[in-house]
Amino acid sequence: MTLRIVVPVKFVPDATGDRHFAEDLTTDREAVDGLLSELDEYAVEQALQISEAADDAEVTVLTVGPEDARDALRKALSMGADKAVHVEDDDLHGTDALGTSLVLAAAVEKAGFDLVVCGMASTDGTMGVLPALLAERLGVPQVTLLSEVAVEGGTVTGRRDGDTASEQLEASLPAVVSVTDQSGEARYPSFKGIIAAKKKPVESWDLEDLDLDGEQVGLAGAWTAVDEAAARPARSAGTIVKDEGEGGKQLAEFLAGQKFI
Template identity: 65%
Template sequence: MTKIVVAVKYVPDATADRTFDADNTVDRENVDGLLSELDEYAVEQALQVVEAGDGEVTVLTVGPADASDAVRKALQMGADAGVHVEDDAIAGSDAFATSLVLAKAIEKLDYDMVFFGMGSTDAGMGVVPTLVAERLGLPAITFASEISVDGDTVKIRRDGDAATHQIEATGKLVVSVTDQTGEARYPSFKGIMAAKKKPVEEWSLADLGIDAAEVGLDNAWTKVESTTPRPPRTAGEIVTDEGDGGTKLVEFLASKKFV
């Protein structure tokens, strides 16, 4: 039986008007949140792996109370169980502290592979998968555009700007997937109803043996010093074509260094 843990994140809706709090952290109270779209691809790939053989998928999230919505969405998609790490001391944690919490939680679970999305839609750093792999002492094969699993062997295709790489690894490992792996399924009515009966464990920092001094904004290795709102979009320039429209267009593009 293949057991996969998928780390998912609850993020502010990218289509909403997102702002920052006074401490320069993302305002998560005044905007709707949801399961990060990039993590949906990781859930989908994990489900395809276990559906092709025999296995189970556990989704893991770290975040405030509302982050349970991310777990619930993954369960509705077909995941078997969920774990929600919630602790007030975690608020404001950077990628390094987040990777610590995730790694400690994963160590408490029975798993063969750990799946991540290529990055979160709020921070977009894409470093947490490899940080977690380092903490767990596992190999990481990242930015997979295609995944195939045969026993304990995982093969991925990684598409770069100038080349495509085929990468293979065996044993326990960490995998991150891109949005090129295929569309994530939409929860069916049956899946939504079934999710209500699936187990979700709630853990605190104490459950993971983590001291509050290791996480949180005050202990972050990286911080946002200042933010500036994006200026409102201005009206575009209208060019009247009097036979020289093409010339004016080229001059405009050249002034912006587009040509």
């Protein structure tokens, strides 16, 4: 049987751009370029490695977001994923992590899955809760924050590294896993992969396709919201300590005054 692997990926604002909130205190995605979340690239890489080691496997990348989010799918397809699903609906604007997990769970079930591979967090929200939320909604085991992951005989295994020890974990399929940025460098899309990605299927679904109501998502259905935001203050000039024989003493006094020592 074909091992069906689904990788949720996120289209995020470029961290090097000038990011800010829109008038409704949601992320202004039109004012800055976006890209595939770097942490999700590790998930795509691990899914591809699992697929390559299997006798028969298929990797589907899935994203929820506006039209531009297709760029994230194209990047994942050019890396080697087989097909993609894009969930796009105007009612999704302002959806929080809980709402996103609801949409993703419905889309994963519709696509069909044996294994869901997630990144450890998104590079914009950095909450890191979505893999657990997704596993709960799907009613399957979760094995999170893995530095190594493999699938064999209907079981997913992996290593989770902590500060003082490492754990070996396993779960029966179907399951949800998340991988860290220590799981292995993500491959760069080759020219051949970029060309091939243009011919790979990309399905477009909306909330109606997933049997979801607009009131369950978006700002109206969000459990969390930004109430107030202010621009980050400009960086002030630093304090210069000139060493004229007392430099060490002045530096120590400065650090003590700032409670650094």
